Amino acid sequence: MTSLWLLPLPIIVPFATAVLAFLFRRGAEGRWISVMGSAATLVLGVLLLMEVLANGPQAAQMGEWPAPFGITLVADTLSAVMVVITGITGLAVAIYAVADITEDMEEMGYHSLFQVLIAGVSGAFLTGDLFNLYVWFEVMLISSFGLLILGGKRVQFDAGIKYVTLNLISTILFLSGIGLLYGTTGTLNLADLSRIAPTVDPGLMTVISMMFMVGFGVKAAVFPLFFWLPASYHTPSFAVSAVFAGLLTKVGVYAMMRLFTLVFTQDIAFTHTILLWVACLTMVTGVLGAAAQTDFRRILSFHIVSQIGYMILGLALMTPLAVVGAVFYLVHHIIVKANLFLVAGVANRIAGGTELARIGSLYKGAPFLAFLFLVPAFSLAGFPPLSGFWAKYVLVKASMDIELWIVAFVALAVGLMTIYSMTKIWGQAFWKPHPGGIVPTLTSLEPGERMALLLPIVSLALMTVLIGLYPEPFVLVAERAAEELLDPAAYIAAVLGEEEILQ
Amino acid sequence: MEVFVAIMVGALVTASVYLMLARNVLRFLFGLVLLSNAANLVIFAAGGLTPEAPPLIAPGANAPPEGVANALPQALVLTAIVIGFGLFAFALTLVYRGYQNLGTLDTDEMRLAEPVEAEKT
Amino acid sequence: MKSSLIVRAATRLLVGLLLLFSIWMLLRGHNEPGGGFIGGLIGSTGFILYAIAHGCRAAREALRLEPQTIAMVGLGVALAAGAFAAIPGDALFTGQWLFLWPSEGSKGVPLSNILVFDIGVYLVVLGSVLTLVLALEEEV
Numbered sequence: 002m003t004s005l006w007l008l009p010l011p012i013i014v015p016f017a018t019a020v021l022a023f024l025f026r027r028g029a030e031g032r033w034i035s036v037m038g039s040a041a042t043l044v045l046g047v048l049l050l051m052e053v054l055a056n057g058p059q060a061a062q063m064g065e066w067p068a069p070f071g072i073t074l075v076a077d078t079l080s081a082v083m084v085v086i087t088g089i090t091g092l093a094v095a096i097y098a099v100a101d102i103t104e105d106m107e108e109m110g111y112h113s114l115f116q117v118l119i120a121g122v123s124g125a126f127l128t129g130d131l132f133n134l135y136v137w138f139e140v141m142l143i144s145s146f147g148l149l150i151l152g153g154k155r156v157q158f159d160a161g162i163k164y165v166t167l168n169l170i171s172t173i174l175f176l177s178g179i180g181l182l183y184g185t186t187g188t189l190n191l192a193d194l195s196r197i198a199p200t201v202d203p204g205l206m207t208v209i210s211m212m213f214m215v216g217f218g219v220k221a222a223v224f225p226l227f228f229w230l231p232a233s234y235h236t237p238s239f240a241v242s243a244v245f246a247g248l249l250t251k252v253g254v255y256a257m258m259r260l261f262t263l264v265f266t267q268d269i270a271f272t273h274t275i276l277l278w279v280a281c282l283t284m285v286t287g288v289l290g291a292a293a294q295t296d297f298r299r300i301l302s303f304h305i306v307s308q309i310g311y312m313i314l315g316l317a318l319m320t321p322l323a324v325v326g327a328v329f330y331l332v333h334h335i336i337v338k339a340n341l342f343l344v345a346g347v348a349n350r351i352a353g354g355t356e357l358a359r360i361g362s363l364y365k366g367a368p369f370l371a372f373l374f375l376v377p378a379f380s381l382a383g384f385p386p387l388s389g390f391w392a393k394y395v396l397v398k399a400s401m402d403i404e405l406w407i408v409a410f411v412a413l414a415v416g417l418m419t420i421y422s423m424t425k426i427w428g429q430a431f432w433k434p435h436p437g438g439i440v441p442t443l444t445s446l447e448p449g450e451r452m453a454l455l456l457p458i459v460s461l462a463l464m465t466v467l468i469g470l471y472p473e474p475f476v477l478v479a480e481r482a483a484e485e486l487l488d489p490a491a492y493i494a495a496v497l498g499e500e501e502i503l504q
Numbered sequence: 505m506e507v508f509v510a511i512m513v514g515a516l517v518t519a520s521v522y523l524m525l526a527r528n529v530l531r532f533l534f535g536l537v538l539l540s541n542a543a544n545l546v547i548f549a550a551g552g553l554t555p556e557a558p559p560l561i562a563p564g565a566n567a568p569p570e571g572v573a574n575a576l577p578q579a580l581v582l583t584a585i586v587i588g589f590g591l592f593a594f595a596l597t598l599v600y601r602g603y604q605n606l607g608t609l610d611t612d613e614m615r616l617a618e619p620v621e622a623e624k625t
Numbered sequence: 626m627k628s629s630l631i632v633r634a635a636t637r638l639l640v641g642l643l644l645l646f647s648i649w650m651l652l653r654g655h656n657e658p659g660g661g662f663i664g665g666l667i668g669s670t671g672f673i674l675y676a677i678a679h680g681c682r683a684a685r686e687a688l689r690l691e692p693q694t695i696a697m698v699g700l701g702v703a704l705a706a707g708a709f710a711a712i713p714g715d716a717l718f719t720g721q722w723l724f725l726w727p728s729e730g731s732k733g734v735p736l737s738n739i740l741v742f743d744i745g746v747y748l749v750v751l752g753s754v755l756t757l758v759l760a761l762e763e764e765v
Contacts, residue, residue: 020701064718158602159616184550
């Protein structure tokens with residue numbers, strides 16, 4: 002009974018919140034409903050994680066149709082951790098949105114779109130069925146389209162067209178891949194696929210895996226498919242770009258991790274070599290792109306791309322340690338990246354822009370904000386004792402263990418380049434005097450607003466420090482997630498039952 | 505039968521790639537519509553195509569007769585068509601709004617979100 | 626823009642028929658072709674026809690509620706129907722059946738949460754199609 006309902010609830014609660022928030026969108030109730038709903042989702046996520054850690058992977062069959070015929074929801078450690086992180090990001094952004102989102106946007110239904118997005122993300126993390134994953138991707142897409150152009154600035158339409166068209170191509174590729182996979186194997190249940198995949202022609206499976214690699218590659222924004230990301234992430238409101246930056250690309254990474262450990266493992270020498278190249282090139286191009294930018298949010302957008310490379314690197318190496326690194330990186334990155342976009346939002350609010358040439362004096366006027374920027378920024382670059390240090394350390398160690406010296410060097414050099422572009426933000430936005438001659442201070446915000454804007458930033462920064470100082474429990478969970486990914490027997494047993502009745 | 509559908513998918517993809525290479529966003533969108541139809545046909549063909557053998561179970565029987573097409577991909581295609589319909593309706597509205605706001609459908613001129621260095625100063 | 630007399634006269638008859646037909650489609654949907662999705666599409670056709678004949682404002686007034694609200698309420702109804710399975714302790718979206726007044730030879734009048742779910746789908750489709758179409762009509 003518990004797992005039967007713990008699994009679907011992190012999806013249902015955001016949907017129900019969306020309905021309520023929409024009906025109350027004209028008043029202040031809407032935003033508080035959104036905050037309460039996000040808090041409930043987080044609590045449910047934590048309960049689910051505890052259940053999974055105590056009793057191993059959990060599965061629930063929707064409508065009581067037995068797997069592999071019905072839609073199965075599955076939570077192994079990775080899924081449960083991702084649901085918790087989704088809850089944390091969702092709650093942080095929902096609180097931030099109280100001050101950041103204007104009443105016009107609320108009336109257009111911002112909060113309900115946001116909750117539908119969270120539902121889609123949770124659904125994508127929890128589903129055990131490939132076609133259902135496609136449906137959750139579409140739920141996410143539709144709501145992200147709405148969020149991206151909400152506000153109706155000209156630049157948002159420009160960004161929106163690029164985002165929509167390129168993402169549509171990726172979903173079509175994903176869909177064709179599903180068709181081919183079903184034609185080849187006769188099932189779309191992930192656990193069942195994992196069982197059947199070794200019995201069909203490996204060449205054909207590799208071809209199909211390429212369709213999925215490209216489809217998810219666009220979503221995850223890897224080289225050379227990332228162009229939609231820096232073109233669009235700096236245009237919507239800050240709350241929206243924070244949740245996009247934190248969660249959306251990571252769903253693509255998650256889907257890749259799931260499929261390339263569970264289903265497409267016939268020809269690891271071939272597929273994962275491609276992933277290795279993709280990972281290195283993504284890291285390098287992303288960080289070089291960041292170095293060339295002059296806008297707060299665009300630098301951060303390119304950093305997302307370069308960081309995605311690290312996660313794909315962990316998947317590409319496929320050693321137990323590397324997968325631990327990838328999982329750890331995934332978790333750390335979501336917290337840090339969402340936080341940096343939230344800081345950019347406050348900087349925009351008090352200094353009047355995100356174009357680095359037009360702002361300044363933030364260190365002088367708001368040293369607290371400067372400190373809050375430094376924590377995630379250093380963490381992103383991989384400075385001890387913050388969370389990013391351990392994430393990078395594990396990945397670099399994993400690549401040195403199998404003597405891929407060049408890969409380890411690239412990973413370290415990209416970290417250095419990250420610091421370079423972070424110092425650019427630091428020097429321009431925080432140290433340089435404001436070109437308008439004003440000194441932006443946090444006290445220029447109303448007390449209530451200040452609270453709503455700073456509370457999520459402080460909490461996320463504390464989390465970064467906490468992971469950095471006490472990494473052990475987090476690494477243990479990541480290790481367990483990696484174990485389950487590399488040996489999916491427990492996952493399959495949870496979905497199909499102990500004895501495989503349906504041969 | 506599958507061979508014909510495969511050729512048809514190939515033709516659709518060719519036409520859609522040709523359209524998507526155009527600079528005009530509207531042509532790009534039409535290319536995308538064709539591509540999504542090609543994807544739907546791929547799924548449809550994956551279930552097997554058998555003329556004159558509908559996947560129906562006769563009254564009193566427990567299973568359909570041998571050799572019928574798999575009905576699940578047809579259900580999947582239906583879902584995909586519905587989702588695709590929603591997405592393209594949205595995309596079309598977006599392009600229309602974009603045209604009103606930006607005054608162009610030429611992708612080369614859509615540089616508002618990513619300004620060229622020279623124009624910025 | 627004024628539409629022709631023929632359209633307006635025919636609309637008067639057709640709108641009612643279309644809405645009735647859509648509800649009939651919704652109700653027969655469990656075992657025969659039909660259901661919430663088709664019903665919703667047919668129902669929205671009725672309102673779109675009305676909008677073509679009498680203008681979008683008149684259609685919005687005839688709807689009384691905003692189409693977005695209808696869609697969201699529909700989503701809520703569908704969710705509630707799915708979550709109803711929790712009461713007997715089944716998994717989400719498990720069908721629950723209640724047969725009223727059963728007698729010899731007939732199971733009685735069947736009531737199920739599946740019908741409620743279908744009504745939710747009907748409202749979602751009606752609302753979202755009308756949102757899109759009316760927004761486009763008003764602009765172009």
